[in-house]
Amino acid sequence: MESRGWSRRRLGDRLGLVVYGGGVVGVTLVHDPVWLTAAGVGVWLGAGKERGRLLRRALRLALPWLVVVSVGYGMVAFWSGLPVGEVLLRLNLRVGVLVLLTVVFATRVSLLRAVDFSPTLVWLFTMVMSQMVLWQRLYEEFRLALVSRSPGEPDLRTVLQASANAIAWFADQALATARNQAQALRARGLLE
Amino acid sequence: MHVPDGFLSPATYMTAYGLAVPLWWVGVRRLRHELDAETLPWLAAVSALCFVLMQWSIPLPGGSSVHLSGIGLLAVLFGPWVSFLAVSLVLAVQSLVLGVGGVTTLAVNALAMGLIGSWMAFGGWRLLRRVHEPTALVFAGWLATVAPAAVVGVTLGVQPLVAQGEEGEPLFFPFDWEVTLPAVVVPHALLGVVEGVVTWWGRSAWVRLRVRHGE
Numbered sequence: 357m358e359s360r361g362w363s364r365r366r367l368g369d370r371l372g373l374v375v376y377g378g379g380v381v382g383v384t385l386v387h388d389p390v391w392l393t394a395a396g397v398g399v400w401l402g403a404g405k406e407r408g409r410l411l412r413r414a415l416r417l418a419l420p421w422l423v424v425v426s427v428g429y430g431m432v433a434f435w436s437g438l439p440v441g442e443v444l445l446r447l448n449l450r451v452g453v454l455v456l457l458t459v460v461f462a463t464r465v466s467l468l469r470a471v472d473f474s475p476t477l478v479w480l481f482t483m484v485m486s487q488m489v490l491w492q493r494l495y496e497e498f499r500l501a502l503v504s505r506s507p508g509e510p511d512l513r514t515v516l517q518a519s520a521n522a523i524a525w526f527a528d529q530a531l532a533t534a535r536n537q538a539q540a541l542r543a544r545g546l547l548e
Numbered sequence: 549m550h551v552p553d554g555f556l557s558p559a560t561y562m563t564a565y566g567l568a569v570p571l572w573w574v575g576v577r578r579l580r581h582e583l584d585a586e587t588l589p590w591l592a593a594v595s596a597l598c599f600v601l602m603q604w605s606i607p608l609p610g611g612s613s614v615h616l617s618g619i620g621l622l623a624v625l626f627g628p629w630v631s632f633l634a635v636s637l638v639l640a641v642q643s644l645v646l647g648v649g650g651v652t653t654l655a656v657n658a659l660a661m662g663l664i665g666s667w668m669a670f671g672g673w674r675l676l677r678r679v680h681e682p683t684a685l686v687f688a689g690w691l692a693t694v695a696p697a698a699v700v701g702v703t704l705g706v707q708p709l710v711a712q713g714e715e716g717e718p719l720f721f722p723f724d725w726e727v728t729l730p731a732v733v734v735p736h737a738l739l740g741v742v743e744g745v746v747t748w749w750g751r752s753a754w755v756r757l758r759v760r761h762g763e
Contacts (some may be wrong), residue, residue, distance in 0.1 A: 379653055384554070447722065451554035455552070467645060483591075538589050
């Protein structure tokens with residue numbers, strides 16, 4: 357039987373998904389930089405105690421794109437006499453707010469709980485997400501192992517050899533994990 | 549070639565969602581019909597490889613990014629419909645869990661990379677495989693990279709036309725397609741060769757792995 361805590365968390369995650377979806381659409385419908393700034397401040401304040409870390413993460417994700425596009429457009433606009441200030445301000449604010457919103461959503465809401473109204477979505481996301489987590493963890497372990505084995509900066513040959521070993525290991529591990537999951541899903545009637 | 553959130557107007561991404569939702573429904577039905585417990589682990593493993601390949605991306609001035617994707621490999625191994633759904637799932641998880649790509653742009657990214665990339669790769673491979681299999685695989689990988697890049701370039705390039713302010717200033721992505729098309733397609737045309745080699749190598753490795761696992 358489902359516990360009351362689990363039901364409450366699931367309801368909260370579904371509500372979070374709905375609020376996030378509405379928020380994302382809303383931000384793309386607003387064009388006034390003042391309102392976009394207010395939305396950004398609102399999301400940042402609503403992010404809770406971790407707001408500093410989440411803001412840094414959002415900036416790390418958004419900045420490469422924003423810098424490349426802003427510098428490019430700035431140069432084109434300078435030579436062509438196109439409007440630049442408000443266009444770039446609006447673009448940077450909008451992208452920044454959306455990325456921050458997504459980072460806060462990803463931290464606060466369990467996607468699997470939010471979509472558990474659909475068994476199909478749950479098994480699709482479970483298969484893909486578990487593989488991604490596994491690959492990320494193995495990649496980090498192999499990277500750290502290579503660093504610890506190398507007295508200095510590893511040369512290209514060493515890196516390529518380590519990469520080939522890592523890929524072979526990844527493939528076997530990923531396959532074994534996915535096989536176990538497929539068996540578990542089949543045992544629960546999800547592949548019938 | 550992910551388009552991030554905030555670059556596309558609601559008119560663009562709503563239209564894309566309108567197209568993508570019924571196609572995802574078809575994809576799920578095909579997936580359930582075509583996949584069994586033996587093939588599913590392989591699909592999950594190759595999808596995870598696609599996720600890893602997409603992680604290393606470089607932003608482009610055209611508003612997109614350049615990266616390997618493994619879509620050619622997915623399409624050749626599992627067919628275009630399954631590949632479309634697998635790529636869509638990878639993109640969804642990337643955007644919702646890691647904040648990479650975008651939720652508003654998910655449908656555009658999925659249609660460009662997952663649907664068009666997969667079908668072009670599959671078609672290119674089918675067309676050439678009787679002539680020379682390795683060439684067909686490299687061509688499939690190249691098409692899986694260049695065709696979505698062209699779609700993304702055009703989609704970004706129309707934004708200044710479809711979403712303007714009162715004085716004609718762009719409200720979303722500011723460059724038109726004279727800038728976006730070459731800025732997105734040219735780097736992908738070069739990277740497509742590497743993607744082609746990955747497709748060729750991946751298919752060979754897949755065959756060897758299946759033999760090793762006694763399938």
